[in-house]
Amino acid sequence: MQTQLADFIKDTPQGREADAILRTCVHCGFCTATCPTYQLLGDELDGPRGRIYLIKQVLEGHEPTARTQTHLDRCLTCRSCETTCPSGVKYHRLLDIGREVVAGKVGRPLGQRLARWALRRVLPHRARFTPLLRLGQALAPMLPAEMRAKVPPQRAAGPWPQVRHARRMIALDGCVQPGIAPNINAATARVLDRLGIALEVAPADGCCGAASFHLDAQDEGLDFARRRIDAWWPLIEAGAEAIVITASGCGAFVKEYGDLLADDPAYAARAARVSALTRDIVEVLADEALEHLAPRPQGRLAFHCPCTLQHAQKLSGKVEGLLRRLGFDLAPVADAHLCCGSAGTYSLLQPELSLQLRANKIAALEAGAPAAIATANIGCLAHLQGGTAKPVRHWIEIVDEALA
Template sequence: MKTDIPAATLATPRGARADEILRSCVHCGFCNATCPTYQVRGNELDGPRGRIYLIKDMLESGTVSDAAKLHLDRCLTCRACETTCPSGVPYGELAEIGREIVAEERGRGGLVKRLLLATVPRPRLLQALLRLARPFRWLAPKAHRRLLRKPPPSTTPQSADSSSEGRPLPLARPGGRVGSSASAELLSPTAEGASSGLPQAEASVLVLQGCVQRVVTPEVNAHLAALLDARGVKAFSLAQEGCCGGLPLHLGETFEALAMARRNVRRLASHDAAAKAHAIVSTASGCGVTWKEYGRLLGTDAAKAVASRVRDVAEVLERFKFRKRDDIDRVAWHPPCSLQHGQRIGGIVEGILQRAGYRLTRVPDSHLCCGSAGTYSILQPQLASELKDRKADALMSGEPDVIATANIGCQTHLDDAVSKPVLHWIELLR
């Protein structure tokens, strides 16, 4: 693609990088075939190719059109287009640049967006607000009621302001329903495991708690701790873990996102146990994909070193053997976009579940986004709802016992759309 970006813009790192990405696009249109919003709207500007032209126009003209803002706001940043693109165009990175320009020219946007930026990256504040709203849960839109559920008290981690740095994660306690974590007692302490790829003596992993996950589904990381403990691996978290920066990054607040990333890199470098951990593990794929991109985002050796140690939980657990739960047989697997497109991890979770004894149902169009996409379901409710309904129909078509996924956003988004429990996939393992 030819560009005519002003020299002053090209002289900036952002302008030069955008020009490089734009020139790599051959405008073939393959990306539109796997773009969820293009599939729903059928509008060229609601597909990656159209959005690329809008960003190109912004850079060349120096102005942000109403169309550019509208259609960039409608982008899920699911990155399915990157998986499809024969030229390897890093569309997600270009979208970050485009949104940053929009935010600079048009401001932070409406009240809802500002509230999200102010609360979601701050777990203590988010937890307090959800606690206050919980008695009025029935008044909330059905799509967001899962956020207001009361976490199982026995699996709630210590509060984020705990002073016990490097604390072990709490083990999961017995649960009596399909939607709860399997108990630590049900995990065989002598479970047969393949080589973990981790040193057997005092192996340890730092588990990222995530801003929303630690508040809404803390039992997920508690269950992971139980799984690893039964296999001789110590899992611990940092009391002062900060937001990964994914939320502000996707909303065009790049300066704030990079500041969060830098703080996290410094925290890990200064914490002895974190520095010595054999891996940094994320159970929320949306957080994990951001941590893995710290090297690109910050460009420092320290950031690259941190990013190189980050693993999705599937990359750690694939080395072990597990058993299935007796009360579940058929599983519909929904791979989050941040896992299959962002991290390019495919087939690992399916293999773990099948080896454990589960039967995976066929899910049509499994490459398409469910419509959650971080804050997208709140900021773009109509499109998100359409995508959710399509995904729910696809997931339920195989008549599963449960639906499994790997990201808190997908889990809460789909929860009200299906008649079966929606779990994090590691909750199915024993």
């Protein structure tokens, strides 16, 4: 694809990156076949190829409109198109750049600005999010059914083993996961403890920055990233061999710290080191001998592989393979490449499309009559649980119980 970027961006780092991405695209259209929003809406501008054209026009100097912004907002950033693309187009990075430029030129209505501001003030801050969640859980019986479905039930965390092994890894505890499902990382710590690995949380742990970054506040998101690097660095220098992340959305973002902070002289090298050390928990366990722990799995599972695990981190099939290796019975899931509709804050900002995607995903997951649904991302877990009576859990919790 030929480009002629406008003067306001062509000689900037973002402009050079966007230009390289645009030139990679051969506009073949293969991406539309696997785009969830294109499948729902049937509009070329609500598919990756159409959005690429919109972004290209903006970067070449055409004035964007609110309609331009709407089409970009409807993108889930599921990155299914990247898995399908034969040319290796880094669509998500082009979308990040395009959204930031359009937000600066178009602005947003007051209601949208307030909603995004409120989400940024609450979601990344555990000390704000968890108390509000507990209040919502206490009041849930009195809420309308539609609101009640958005409040996840309270879950208890089991014990966290003491640090007693020479091998040590760092856990990202994060922002919303400790409030919604605190047992996920505790279960991870217990499984790793059985393998002779100690899992510890940095004293200044918190949000990875993805929430702000994808809510029109990219600089704020990168500030969160810098704080995580600062918190982890003493543990890395002390010999931690990996940063273990159980929320695949966070893992996908942290693995990009090196690219996102490449132009920051104070953080570039450390960011690259952090990204290199970051592992989803399935990557850690894939290299360990689990069979000798004699797992005793019970009940059939349907596994939902989050977009951030299969398309962003390119770990499609890894969890399923590990679960089968441990003896779990997995139900088949049709169209497993499609998004469940959670997509970070998408379920809150684009509820109609999100609920359609969730209904389709739950139908596919329940078709094989599983006893429970497993996933690998806290956002997917909470979103899916709001639409089904079957228990939805992180797969590491289920493995932990099978090993107990």
